[in-house]
Amino acid sequence: MKEKYLLPDQKAAARRSRTAAEKEYGLFSLSEEAKGLGQGKKYMVKTYGCQANVRDGESLSGMLEEMGFERADRPENADVIIFNTCAVRRAAEEHVLGEIGSLKHMKLAHPEKVIAVCGCMAQEEDVVSEVLRKYPQVDLIFGTHNIYRLPELLLKASEGKGRTVEVFSEEGRIIEDLPVRRTSRYKGFVNIMYGCDKFCTYCIVPYTRGKQRSRDREDILKEIENLKSQGRKEVVLLGQNVNAYGKDLGMTDGFSDLLEACAETGIERIRFYTSHPRDYSATTIDVMKKYPNIMKSLHLPVQSGSDEILRRMARGYTAGSYRKLYDDMKEKIPEITFTTDLIVGFPGETEEQFQQTMDLVDYCKFDLAYSFVYSPRSGTPAAKLQDDTPEEVKKQRLYRLNERLAMHARENNEKYRDRIVKVLCEGRSKKNSEIWSGYSEENKLVNFSGPDDCEGKIVDVRITDIHSFTLDGMAL
Numbered sequence: 001m002k003e004k005y006l007l008p009d010q011k012a013a014a015r016r017s018r019t020a021a022e023k024e025y026g027l028f029s030l031s032e033e034a035k036g037l038g039q040g041k042k043y044m045v046k047t048y049g050c051q052a053n054v055r056d057g058e059s060l061s062g063m064l065e066e067m068g069f070e071r072a073d074r075p076e077n078a079d080v081i082i083f084n085t086c087a088v089r090r091a092a093e094e095h096v097l098g099e100i101g102s103l104k105h106m107k108l109a110h111p112e113k114v115i116a117v118c119g120c121m122a123q124e125e126d127v128v129s130e131v132l133r134k135y136p137q138v139d140l141i142f143g144t145h146n147i148y149r150l151p152e153l154l155l156k157a158s159e160g161k162g163r164t165v166e167v168f169s170e171e172g173r174i175i176e177d178l179p180v181r182r183t184s185r186y187k188g189f190v191n192i193m194y195g196c197d198k199f200c201t202y203c204i205v206p207y208t209r210g211k212q213r214s215r216d217r218e219d220i221l222k223e224i225e226n227l228k229s230q231g232r233k234e235v236v237l238l239g240q241n242v243n244a245y246g247k248d249l250g251m252t253d254g255f256s257d258l259l260e261a262c263a264e265t266g267i268e269r270i271r272f273y274t275s276h277p278r279d280y281s282a283t284t285i286d287v288m289k290k291y292p293n294i295m296k297s298l299h300l301p302v303q304s305g306s307d308e309i310l311r312r313m314a315r316g317y318t319a320g321s322y323r324k325l326y327d328d329m330k331e332k333i334p335e336i337t338f339t340t341d342l343i344v345g346f347p348g349e350t351e352e353q354f355q356q357t358m359d360l361v362d363y364c365k366f367d368l369a370y371s372f373v374y375s376p377r378s379g380t381p382a383a384k385l386q387d388d389t390p391e392e393v394k395k396q397r398l399y400r401l402n403e404r405l406a407m408h409a410r411e412n413n414e415k416y417r418d419r420i421v422k423v424l425c426e427g428r429s430k431k432n433s434e435i436w437s438g439y440s441e442e443n444k445l446v447n448f449s450g451p452d453d454c455e456g457k458i459v460d461v462r463i464t465d466i467h468s469f470t471l472d473g474m475a476l
């Protein structure tokens with residue numbers, strides 16, 4: 001029987017209409033057959049990439065648990081293994097493909113196991129064709145727009161009649177009411193919007209996640225109230241460009257209003273990712289200042305310090321306007337911490353343009369930065385640009401940049417010595433089971449010693465030692 005695959009189409013995925021996204025309530029349901037599928041079986045969801053993907057992974061887990069599956073800690077113990085993938089850089093993709101490759105023998109020995117690939121890689125034409133050609137162990141591929149279809153897709157894949165591929169290349173809807181199994185007991189991720197319309201020339205996200213679409217404020221606030229009533233201390237508002245919240249619903253300064261409403265719920269801590277410098281509004285800074293439960297840390301990706309590179313990236317701001325935004329915020333909230341994302345080796349980047357990035361880093365002295373070598377993404381405009389900088393030169397630039405970033409981060413941390421910071425204790429440190437670990441209000445990772453009952457509490461910690469990206473301390 002010839003299989004009918006619904007394959008990704010990146011051109012179709014890049015189309016944008018002016019109509020508001022459809023909202024779907026109660027779309028998820030379980031047929032009697034699907035309900036029984038997980039009885040006595042185990043699942044594993046391996047998530048890569050950003051927090052939006054982590055939140056999707058929590059919905060996948062939630063659906064699987066409603067189907068009766070239990071969680072497994074490794075692939076050998078799981079009947080269903082789902083790779084919830086990220087497509088932002090080739091290195092991330094190769095890592096996942098390597099992991100899928102390593103399951104080949106397990107699948108041969110246990111053909112009844114189901115191996116699935118979803119997330120952003122599943123929305124890419126090249127990747128799906130590569131998986132179909134080279135990874136026969138994969139039974140099911142589905143995309144970011146149809147995770148609600150997981151029960152039906154699993155039923156189909158479990159019949160063992162060939163592979164199932166169902167990827168929608170659409171602008172995207174807003175799908176409410178999916179079950180969720182949260183990863184953290186103390187924090188909760190809350191999507192405030194999906195997708196992205198910015199089309200930065202290097203970036204695959206607008207093709208894999210559909211158009212920018214904001215959730216209704218009532219649905220967001222309901223989710224936060226719910227998290228609060230479960231005793232959670234922190235919510236993290238998510239979107240590729242949170243400052244544009246509500247623009248698709250006709251609001252002018254939707255994010256500031258939403259942030260204020262979230263703060264009014266009284267949840268102890270609020271953070272938000274990611275802000276785009278282009279849409280940042282001054283009123284957001286005022287709201288941040290007004291409410292003590294909005295954490296004073298900002299992730300504001302700059303990507304480059306060169307105006308020419310920023311222009312070719314289509315970021316819509318200059319190094320100068322970024323510095324001004326930075327200065328305004330530091331002036332209004334002097335204790336604010338800043339983090340960013342940086343790309344080196346964008347096509348045609350000269351040594352001088354790279355130096356401009358170093359200059360910007362010296363100016364802003366970020367507390368932390370995620371830095372990457374540019375990775376061409378098939379179907380994006382930048383992938384067609386001529387790029388004659390050798391890979392070795394790019395790696396050297398990344399190395400120099402990272403040295404500089406670590407130096408500033410460490411210098412920033414000096415001021416925390418002997419200071420008392422408030423840490424949401426999330427559990428034992430990964431490296432040392434005697435030590436507690438959690439994030440301070442400033443978003444510093446703090447490892448500390450303290451009494452046995454710290455977990456899940458906001459603890460006062462005196463800082464005794466500092467490193468570039470972490471602080472050590474003792475609970476008071």
Ligand code: SAH
Pocket residue numbers: 088089202203204205239240241274275276301303341342343372373374375376377
């Ligand atoms: N919406 C966020 C970023 C999401 S992707 C924003 O606009 O700031 C996370 C980060 O990955 C980006 O900030 C960028 O630094 C990096 N990135 C995205 N595409 C990349 C590519 N093709 N090569 C290297 N890094 C990339």
Ligand code: SF4
Pocket residue numbers: 196197198199200203204205206240241276
């Ligand atoms: Fe990608 Fe730019 Fe959208 Fe961020 S704003 S997700 S970098 S296209």
Ligand code: F3S
Pocket residue numbers: 048049050051052053085086087088119120204205208209
């Ligand atoms: Fe990666 Fe997709 Fe997030 S490409 S960064 S998982 S939106």
